[in-house]
Amino acid sequence: MRAENWERSQTEVAGWPVTVTAYRIGDKYITEIASTDSGACVARGIAESADESRKGAFETASRRLERTRHFDLTIGG
C-alpha cells in the first residue's frame, strides 16, 4: 500500500489560513488541516470516502480555530 491521490491546497477556516492535505491509504481517505503560519496540525479526518474525511476534518478544524483568541497588542496586562 502507498499514499495515493495526494493533494495539497490552501484555504481559510474561521478566518485562519490553513493548508489542506488529502490522500488515500488503502481503503481509508485522510484529510489533514494545518494552520499555515504555525505549521501545526489542527485536525485529521479519516473515513471511508474522500467527502466524509474532508467533512470531518473541516468540522473539527472549524470548531478548534473558532476558539482561538486574538489579543490586542495595545493593551498591557
Added chain:
Amino acid sequence: MSNYSHPEVLVSTDWVQQNLDNPSVRLVEVDVENSAYDQGHIRGAVAWSWQTQLSDRLRRDIIPRDEFEKLLSQSGITPDTTVVLYGDNNNWFAAWAFWQLKIYGHRDVRLLNGGRKKWLQEGLELTQEVPQYQPTNYKAKEPDFSIRAFLPEVQQALRQHSAALVDVRSPQEFTGEIIAPPGLPETAQRPGHIPGARSIPWSKAANEDGTFKSLEELRQLYASEGIDGSKPVITYCRIGERSSHSWFVLKYLLGYKNVVNYDGSWTEWGSIVGAPIERGAAKPVGELVAHAG
C-alpha cells in the same frame, strides 16, 4: 545534503529504501500520538508517541533514564543501532526524539529528511504490519544536559546578554496576537515573547516538501537575524518540539557549537509571575546589538 556541517545525521528516502532490511538500522516513527502510524508506516518502523512515551507528563519533563532504557530495549535497539527517526508534523516530534536520544548519549541518530510527509508524497511503500523485535537490554548514558536549557539559564542569558534567543514560533505567536498556534490549546497565561528574542519561525528552515533548506539558505536565514554561531544560542517555541527542529538545524546542519533547546519554552516563560515579556515585532538587529553592548 553533503555540504551540511554534519551530513551524516540526515538520510534521504532513497537511503531508507535501500536500508529497509538492514538489521543495524531501526526506523522509528515519532508522532504526537500513533493514529497516523496505524494508518500506514514505513516497513519495519516502530512507533513512539511523544505524548505517552517520550514525555513524563506528571513531572512535565523528558522521560527518566530507566523509562528511556525500557523504550529503546522494547524497540530492539542497542547502543550500536543506527536509529532513523521520522514523523508527521514536519518531523517536529522526530527532532524532539533526536534531541532526547542525544541527551541520553545514543551515538548514531539520524533524521529522515522530509519525514513522513515526503515519504507519503513520493508514494513510497507503506504497511500496517507492526514489527516485533527481540528486546534488548539497552543502557543509556548519564543525561547530557549541555544541549538543554532550563529556566535559570534563560533568565541568566537575558540578564547578561550571554546567549542569543531564537523564537521559532509563528510571527503572530511572537508578537503576542495569539498565545498558541491557531486551533491548539492555550498553554500559557500571557502572549508575547522573551525580550530580545529574534523571530525566526521553524518553517523558514524547511522546503515545501518538508526537507531542510540548503546550507547557504540556512546560513543566510539565521545571519540576517544576527545568528552566526559566534555566540551561544537558545531556541524555544511553545512546548519545545518546533524548537528541537531549529536546534537540529543550528547544531547539526550549520554546525554551530553552542546551541541549546529550551523545552520549557513559552508554556513556562509565558506563565511565570514577574517574568519580563515583550509584545510586537522584534527590534531591528542593529538596534538590539547596540542595546546589548
